[in-house]
Every structure is written in structure tokens, then in C-alpha cells.
Amino acid sequence: MAYKDEQLHEVKVFKDPVHRYVRVEDQVIWDLIATPEFQRLRRIKQLGTTYLTFHGAEHSRFNHSLGVYEIVRRIIKKIEHREDWNKDERLVCLCAALLHDLGHGPFSHSFEKVFSLDHEQFTQRIILEHTNVHTILRQVEDGFPEKVAKVIDKTYEDKLVVSIISSQIDADRMDYLLRDAYYTGVSYGQFDMERILRVMRPTKDEIVIKSTGMHAVEDYIMSRYQMYWQVYFHPVTRSAEVILTKIFHRAKYLYENGYKFQMEPTLLLSLFQNDVELQDYLQLDDPAVYFYFQRWKEETDPILNDLCSRFIDRKLFKYVEFNHEIERDTYDRLCELFEMVQIDPNYYLVIDSSSDLPYDVYRSGEGRIPIYLQMPSGEEKELSTHSVIVDAITGKTREDHKLYFPIEKIRSIEDHAIKEQIFKLLNFRDH
Template structure:
């Protein structure tokens, strides 16, 4: 048995109205330093450079994911009966803590690291951290169970499906939350209807046939959010400059470590070895921006210029790539302007398919329960999803460069 709070806690939320908390281990986890750090990590990385109201954090998103998982456990027919109390608490904690390992500017930070955020999430949960002590105090097996659910290692695939599938609590919260805070309508879908039409069958989540249209709306919302918000070229431009900034810093460090003496907040991330948990959780966006402001005065002109660009939003321009020859031509223009193309010309490709059909891994699929009780994969019964699956994957390949090197007219 897990200890309950003397009185159930509620937290106001613009997406879910209220976040409901009744277990002490969940409340204590929210108060942990590792989770509170997520207040200082933007949910959408550099997207606030485009949508000025996109200032929401990984903290609020993580609470939202927890709330959707809690509702799945409490409200979706068949879920509660299939899970022990230990599994119910573990999966709610997995929803809450799934983003613990995100670094500054979220996915942009991963471009310059040797490991993805999932790796550091596992290290924080299983290593010497406050959150590990909180979970282990509640149940010695809890840290490993939570880490296994997040890492897709848990034997009960229903738990993994709730956290990380193609119709999961993570995606459902970030679509609604990101649409709300960017002021766009692309990510809207009927969460209430989806939860009402979910069931458990064959030890996995399925959608009743009557919920197909709502799930189709959800998939289309995801498609539009990726191309209108997540893959916005200005956000990608910020990531291009940020990546160049950190590559330059790494190059300077490896050539002459003394050249970066005094920039201690960055040093753990410049080495080739694994960053310690202590150093990793100490790095949030305010710390990163402070270090960047120091770099603006660095004697290396490339590093200082890239830092200035990030701090003043003097980002790179961009253009579509017609062929490989256009990259060669742009490199010549960049160098003719006096820039080192190694840091001032970046090629990036954005690619996304809103639904992945069966490719050998069943846990990530969306399953539909037909009126006769048969269970089919979504793309077998939805004309809209069939068209998406059979169509070509949309991709967008761009190059990013200083705007002075060529005339560009972008709405930034």
C-alpha cells in the first residue's frame, strides 16, 4: 500500500482545469529538485523565438501527462482492473517523470550531446538523486519500475503504451498544451472523447470503432503542429546557430582547454565522457544563457559572434535545397562574406509521418475494436489514415546561413 495524502491536492491547469494528486510519493516527487528544475526548461525549446507566448515549461507539460495517465487509470474501462496498485502508481510516476532528462532548449540540446534525454532520465531515476530516494522510500522497487516503463523495458506493455505509443498521454498533452500556448488551433482535438472510447482488450489499449473519427482528428492535429509549429524554419534557425555555437566551443576546448577557463558551467559538456548527474541537473536554461552572455565577450570572434546572435535573435536566414550543387554555391557565398562555412552554413532536414503502420512493433500502434469484437490496426479501418500511410513521407530540407550573404525575405 502506498501512503495517501491527508487531503487530496489539486493544481489549476489551463488544459485540464485541475491536476489531481492523492499519493504522497507523487506529491513529494513534484517537490524534488530534479523535477522543479523542469520549470527552467522551455517545453518547446527555441519556439518562443517565433511564438512569443510559447513560454510554457517541461514542468507544466509533465504535470499534464501525469494527469492524463491518472485519468486513463481511473476512468478508462478495464485499465484499473488490469493493474495492481504498484503498477498504477508506477505508471502515473512515469508520466510525471518521463522528461526529467531534458536539457536546455530541449531537443536542440540533444544535437550537441552524446546521449538523448531518455538516457539522462534513466540515470537520474536510478542514480544518486533526490528523486531516487523519494521513490525508493515509498517502495524499493519503484525507481526501477518507473525507469523501465519510460525506457520501454517493462514486461507489462499496457503501461508502456500509456506513456509512449502513437496515442499516448505524452503526445495528447503536448499537442493541446503547445497549441494553447502558441495561440494556434492546429493541435486541437477531443481528448474527452478519446478517453471515453478507450478500452482494454488483449492486454492493450484499444479504441472503440465509434472513436475512429476523433483519433483521425488527433493524427491530423499532430501533422499540422509539426509543420506549422515544431518545424518552423525560425526555430530550426535558432537550433542551427546553437549547434554551431556549441561545436565551436567544443573545438576550442579540444584544441586548447585553457581558452575556455572561467566557463566552468560548460566544461562537463565539452568533454567526451559521460556527464555526471550532478552536473547535468545543474544545467538549465538560465545557467546556459548566463554562460552564453559571458561568451559574447570571448576573444574568439566566431564564438562571440554566435553567442551574440543567439542573445539578440540575429539568426541565420534560410532557403530550400534544390540539389547538392546549391549547397556548394552557398558555401562559396558564405566564405566570400568572410564567414567560416564550418560554423556559418548548416544543412537540416525535417521529416515526419503522422502515423506509423505496423512494422514489427505492435505496442506503438493504435488498435481499434470493431463492433463485432475484432481488433484491427487503425490503418486497416480508416480511409484517412490509409491515405497518410500510403502517401510519401513529407520532408523539408533547408540550409541556414548569415542573412547578409544573400538577400532573404523571411517573416521572422
């Protein structure tokens, strides 16, 4: 029997709090899960710094990746008898689902922004270069790693496969909404996934939704919207991300300017040098970065020392509502006052906008594939043209701007006149 057709002697299951069970039937999938590259995902938190806001959010990319695989497995079970589904695409679809987040680095998106990295590119590199994952995929058939990488890259010829993994209503989004809601303890991300799976219909290029399932999709869309604003954009989480980002910026700046670390950050040197080899990247995970943060608490550089202590001990920045476009003069004056009392505004006066973060709410157009409803006549209608609820939030951009600052440093300013000016400009009442 060919490797690609090889089934396990008995179905293996992972007990899962979201899907109850994750079932593995294929030897290929079982072997991929056992690779060091996939096991590394156990050591990367799914929600980055969110655990500092919602203490239960300790789940990993490993959990999520298994969950996405399980949803895709169920979708295929639902649609495999339909004419528009090509049964030969089953394994590439399952592998892409399992491996879609393989390239995430520690703390995910904050890490990517500072070092100008792209986790999807690293995912493709892990699939295509000399790794254990590549070796397994190559055994399936010639060109199979390239097929999986193209699904991740959204350039695969079978657009239906791509839409199952990455679209406005895909397995990735469905799993992270349910999983993140479960682990953060909120109810916003709950929706009727089983109903959505029942009303999914494959077409040549994408999954569409039977019109009778419209209300389940509305619930899903609103769950996404609420999760972004109540969890993903939570201002306390963003405070932690601001500090995390500034730690990376400071460490890189110090390295570039010849600073002698008490212990050389060996695992991070390729990042500082903007020359990241794949094997160097695969050594990075949350515990590795935490180790350096712990050591940097003892560094002689006061800024790096302070920022790492804040992150490790959860002494986060305070914040006020602040729109830089409107309040540019206020920000410039605050920077001047900070510099006068030797508080570096580059690290301690930070504007953060939720619109800059790489999460999105449902919007048709703008290069995104909309969700289509399949009407009784067979005609397809874009969701927002048929749903009053979705139409109400479609195309509307919501932004949130915050100014973050260290309240303890402001309180410790000895010049009372400057201190009062700062509090007044911040419109912050110190209790």
C-alpha cells in the same frame, strides 16, 4: 499504512490552463514533485527555441510533466474497473508519467544532438542512481525504481502500462499537442481528448479505441500532423536551432583547441570532455546556458561572439528551399565563395532537414505499435485500414530541406561580383 498506499489528507490541485486542474492524491506523487530533480524542470522550456517564433511558448517541462500525469490519472480512473487492468500497476504508471521527461537537458533536442546525449537514459539514471527521486521511489517497495525505469525504457513486463505512457496515442502526445497549441496560440493541436479518454479500452498489451471513437482519433492524428509542420518544423524555429547548435559546436571546438575563455564555462566542461556525471548534468538548465551565451557575446573569438549575439538578440539566419541531394554542386560552390570572403561555411552555411528532427507523424509498421480499433464484434482493426483519412497520410514521408545563411554578412561583402554570385546561387532576392 504502507508508504505506497498513503494518501494526502486532502487532494492537492495545480491550476492548469489545459486540464483546468491537476489533482494529486498520493503522498508519493506529492513528494516526487517537491524534489530538486523535478523542480529543475521549471527551468527548461518545453519547446526549446520555439519561443523565438511563437512568443507565448514559454511553458516548461514541469507544466508538461504534470499534464501527462493528470491524463494518466484520468485514464486509470476510466479503466480501473475493467478486467484487463491490474490495479497493482496504478502507482508505477502514475510515477512513470510524472517522471518521463526528468532527464531533459537545456534546449532539449538540440542540446542532445550536439553532445550525443539521450534524455531517456538520463531519466533512467535519475530514477536509479543516488538522487532524491530515487530515495522516494525506493521507499515504495524494493525494486520500485527499477519498475519505473523499465516503463521509461519501454521494457516493462506489463505492456499495457507502457502503451499508456508511450505509444501512438499516449498521454505524453495528447498533453504536448494540447499544451503546445495553447501556448503558441495556434488551433492546429486542438482535438477532443475527453472523447478519446471515453472510448479507450484496455487489452492485455495495449490501449485500443472503441470503433465509435474513430473520428476523434482521426482528428487527433491530423492535429499531430499539422502541429509538426506548422509549429515544430517552423523554419524560423529551425533557424534558431541551427544557431544554437553552432554555438555549442564552436564552444566545444574552442575548448578542445586550447582557447582561453574570458570566464571558464565550468558547468559545461564535462560536456566538452565527453564525461558527463549525473550531478553535473543536473546543474544544467536553460538559465545556466543563457548565462554563458551572455558572457560569450564578449568573447574575442569572432564566431562565438557573433553566434551568441544573434541568438540572444534574435538576429536569425535567413533561409531558402534547398535539397542537398539535388543541389550538391551549388552547395559546394557556395562554400568556396564563402571561404573566399572569409565567412566560415561550417557555421554560416547550414543545411537543415525537418526529417532529421526527432518528431514523428502517425505511421503503422516500422517498429511502432499501431492504433487499433475495437469493432462491435470484438475484432481489432488497425486504424488506417478502416479510416480513409488516416490511410491517406499513413506511410508517406514528407521532407523539408532548408539552407540557412546570415544575410547581413553577405550584404557586407565588398567584392560585388562574389556577392552577386552568392545571391544568384541562393536564388535569393535581397530587398
